[in-house]
Amino acid sequence: MFRATGKSNRWTAEIDTLKCADRQRLAPETFRLPVEEMRAGTYADKYFVRTRHVLRADRHSPNVLMQVFCKASGILCGVDEAIAILKLASDDWSALTVCALYDGDCVEAFETVMTIEGPYDVFAHLETLYLGVLARRTRIATQTRRVVDAAAPKEVFYFPARHDHYAVQAGDGYAARIAGVAAVSTDVQGAWWGGEGIGTVPHAAIAAYGGDTALAGRKFAEHLPDSVQLVVLVDFENDSVKTALEVARALGPRLYGVRLDTSGTLVDKSVIPALGQFDPRGVNRELVVNVRKALDDAGFESVRIIASGGFGVDKIRAFEAVGVPVDAYGVGSSLVANHGDFDFTADIVLTDGKPSAKVGRIHKPNPRLEEVP
Known part of the structure; x- marks a missing residue:
């Protein structure tokens, strides 16, 4: 569901797009890291754990x-999480000097986004972790920003929760927020920035009421x-014009919008x-035009249309x-698929x-x- 904001002509955006002037970093406790396991090296590639062991055994x-x-240009994200890993799971944060860009910064391929200076044995076991969070969050943020830019000024809603493991929701939702989405679909996706999930009357609820969309x-x-x-x-019945009108008549001014989500293997009756x-x-x-015309002709000009199902950058650009006449887009699997080389690399350049x-x-x-304080 969507929360009312008093704006009659736009979808709800319960969050503000990150402003360039906002240079606050998320507090380390935001991420609920498994600190002891990270310190022990259980999440690290084994050769980093062994490197730390050898350095210490050799007193070097x-x-x-x-x-x-x-390796690619994009919208940087995961920096605050990487810093949290270094602060909480290194052997001595006070011995390190870390300098970094900010989540949401635009970066070029091979541009230095962070430096870590200090005794190598203090943080050798953390490379796998901070590179991994930077890679994941930057990929989500960059791919989401491309969709947001394609749809602008129309809003985009982040709907990929069902296409990935639940454990990635908090970080991915934050990356999507950094990229400029209007809202997310689960409360956990909004946890790091104080948002909550939005949604529609789903197919499952319609089925639970015997396939009667208006009743649901x-x-x-x-x-x-x-x-x-x-x-x-x-x-639900593959007759979106008929169903949209039934719902509009049943709910009247209580209806904020209808969502078109026809399967890519079906042809709507209209x-x-x-x-x-x-x-x-x-x-x-043609489907969107048919639904829009039917609603307008019946006096439901204020009912919004959100389009979803198979949308990504190319399809949104083609529509725009x-x-x-779409009012907003719901985008899912294309935002979490790997469409680029967002690998991060860390190199010791001075010893x-x-x-x-x-x-x-x-x-x-x-x-x-x-510099990070």
Whole structure:
């Protein structure tokens, strides 16, 4: 469901897009890290754990400068989480000097995004962890920003929870927020920034009421507070025009919007008469136009349309290029698929003040970095 904001012509955005001037970092306790296991090295690639053991056994504690970069340009995210790992799971945070960019910064490929300076044995066991969170969060943030930009100024809702493991929801939801989504679908996805999940009247609820979409909508209206903006899926019977009108008549002004989510293997009944000039499967321009016209002709001009099901950057751009009358997009699996090389790499480039990078790597200072207190 969606929460009312007093705005009659936009979908609810319970969060503000991260502003460039907002340079606050998330507190380490936000992430609920398994600190003892991280310190012990159970999450680390084994060779890092053995490296720490060898250095200590040999009483060799070189002072190094570790330099971190991404192989692709994008929207940086995971920095605050990486810093939290270093603060809480290194053997001595006070011995380290960490400089970093911020979550939400635009970065170029191979640009230095973080440096860690100090005794290597103090943080050798953490490389796997901080590189992993940077890679995951940056991938989600970058792919989400591309969709947000394609849809602008229309809003995008982050709906991939069912396409991935539940344990990634908090971090992924935060990365999506950094990228500019209007809302997320689960409370956990909003946990790091104080948001909560939104949603629609789902197919399961409609099935629970015998396939009667209007009845399911009425029950949601009856038992949920008025602050919840009712948005109803209308593709259950594969006749979205008919169902949208039934729902609008049943709920009247209580209906905030309808969601079109026709399967990519189905052709909605309303577009069958126009077959032959376009791909009729799933949610397409003709279907949206048909639903919009039917609602407007029946006096339901204020009912919004959200489109979902198979949407990504290319499909949204195609819709926007021809002015399809969608009010917002719900996007899922395309935001968590791996569409780029967002691997992060960490290299020791200085050891005890002397160049020590492997062939192909050089010390690349970045004046954009800020020291982490």
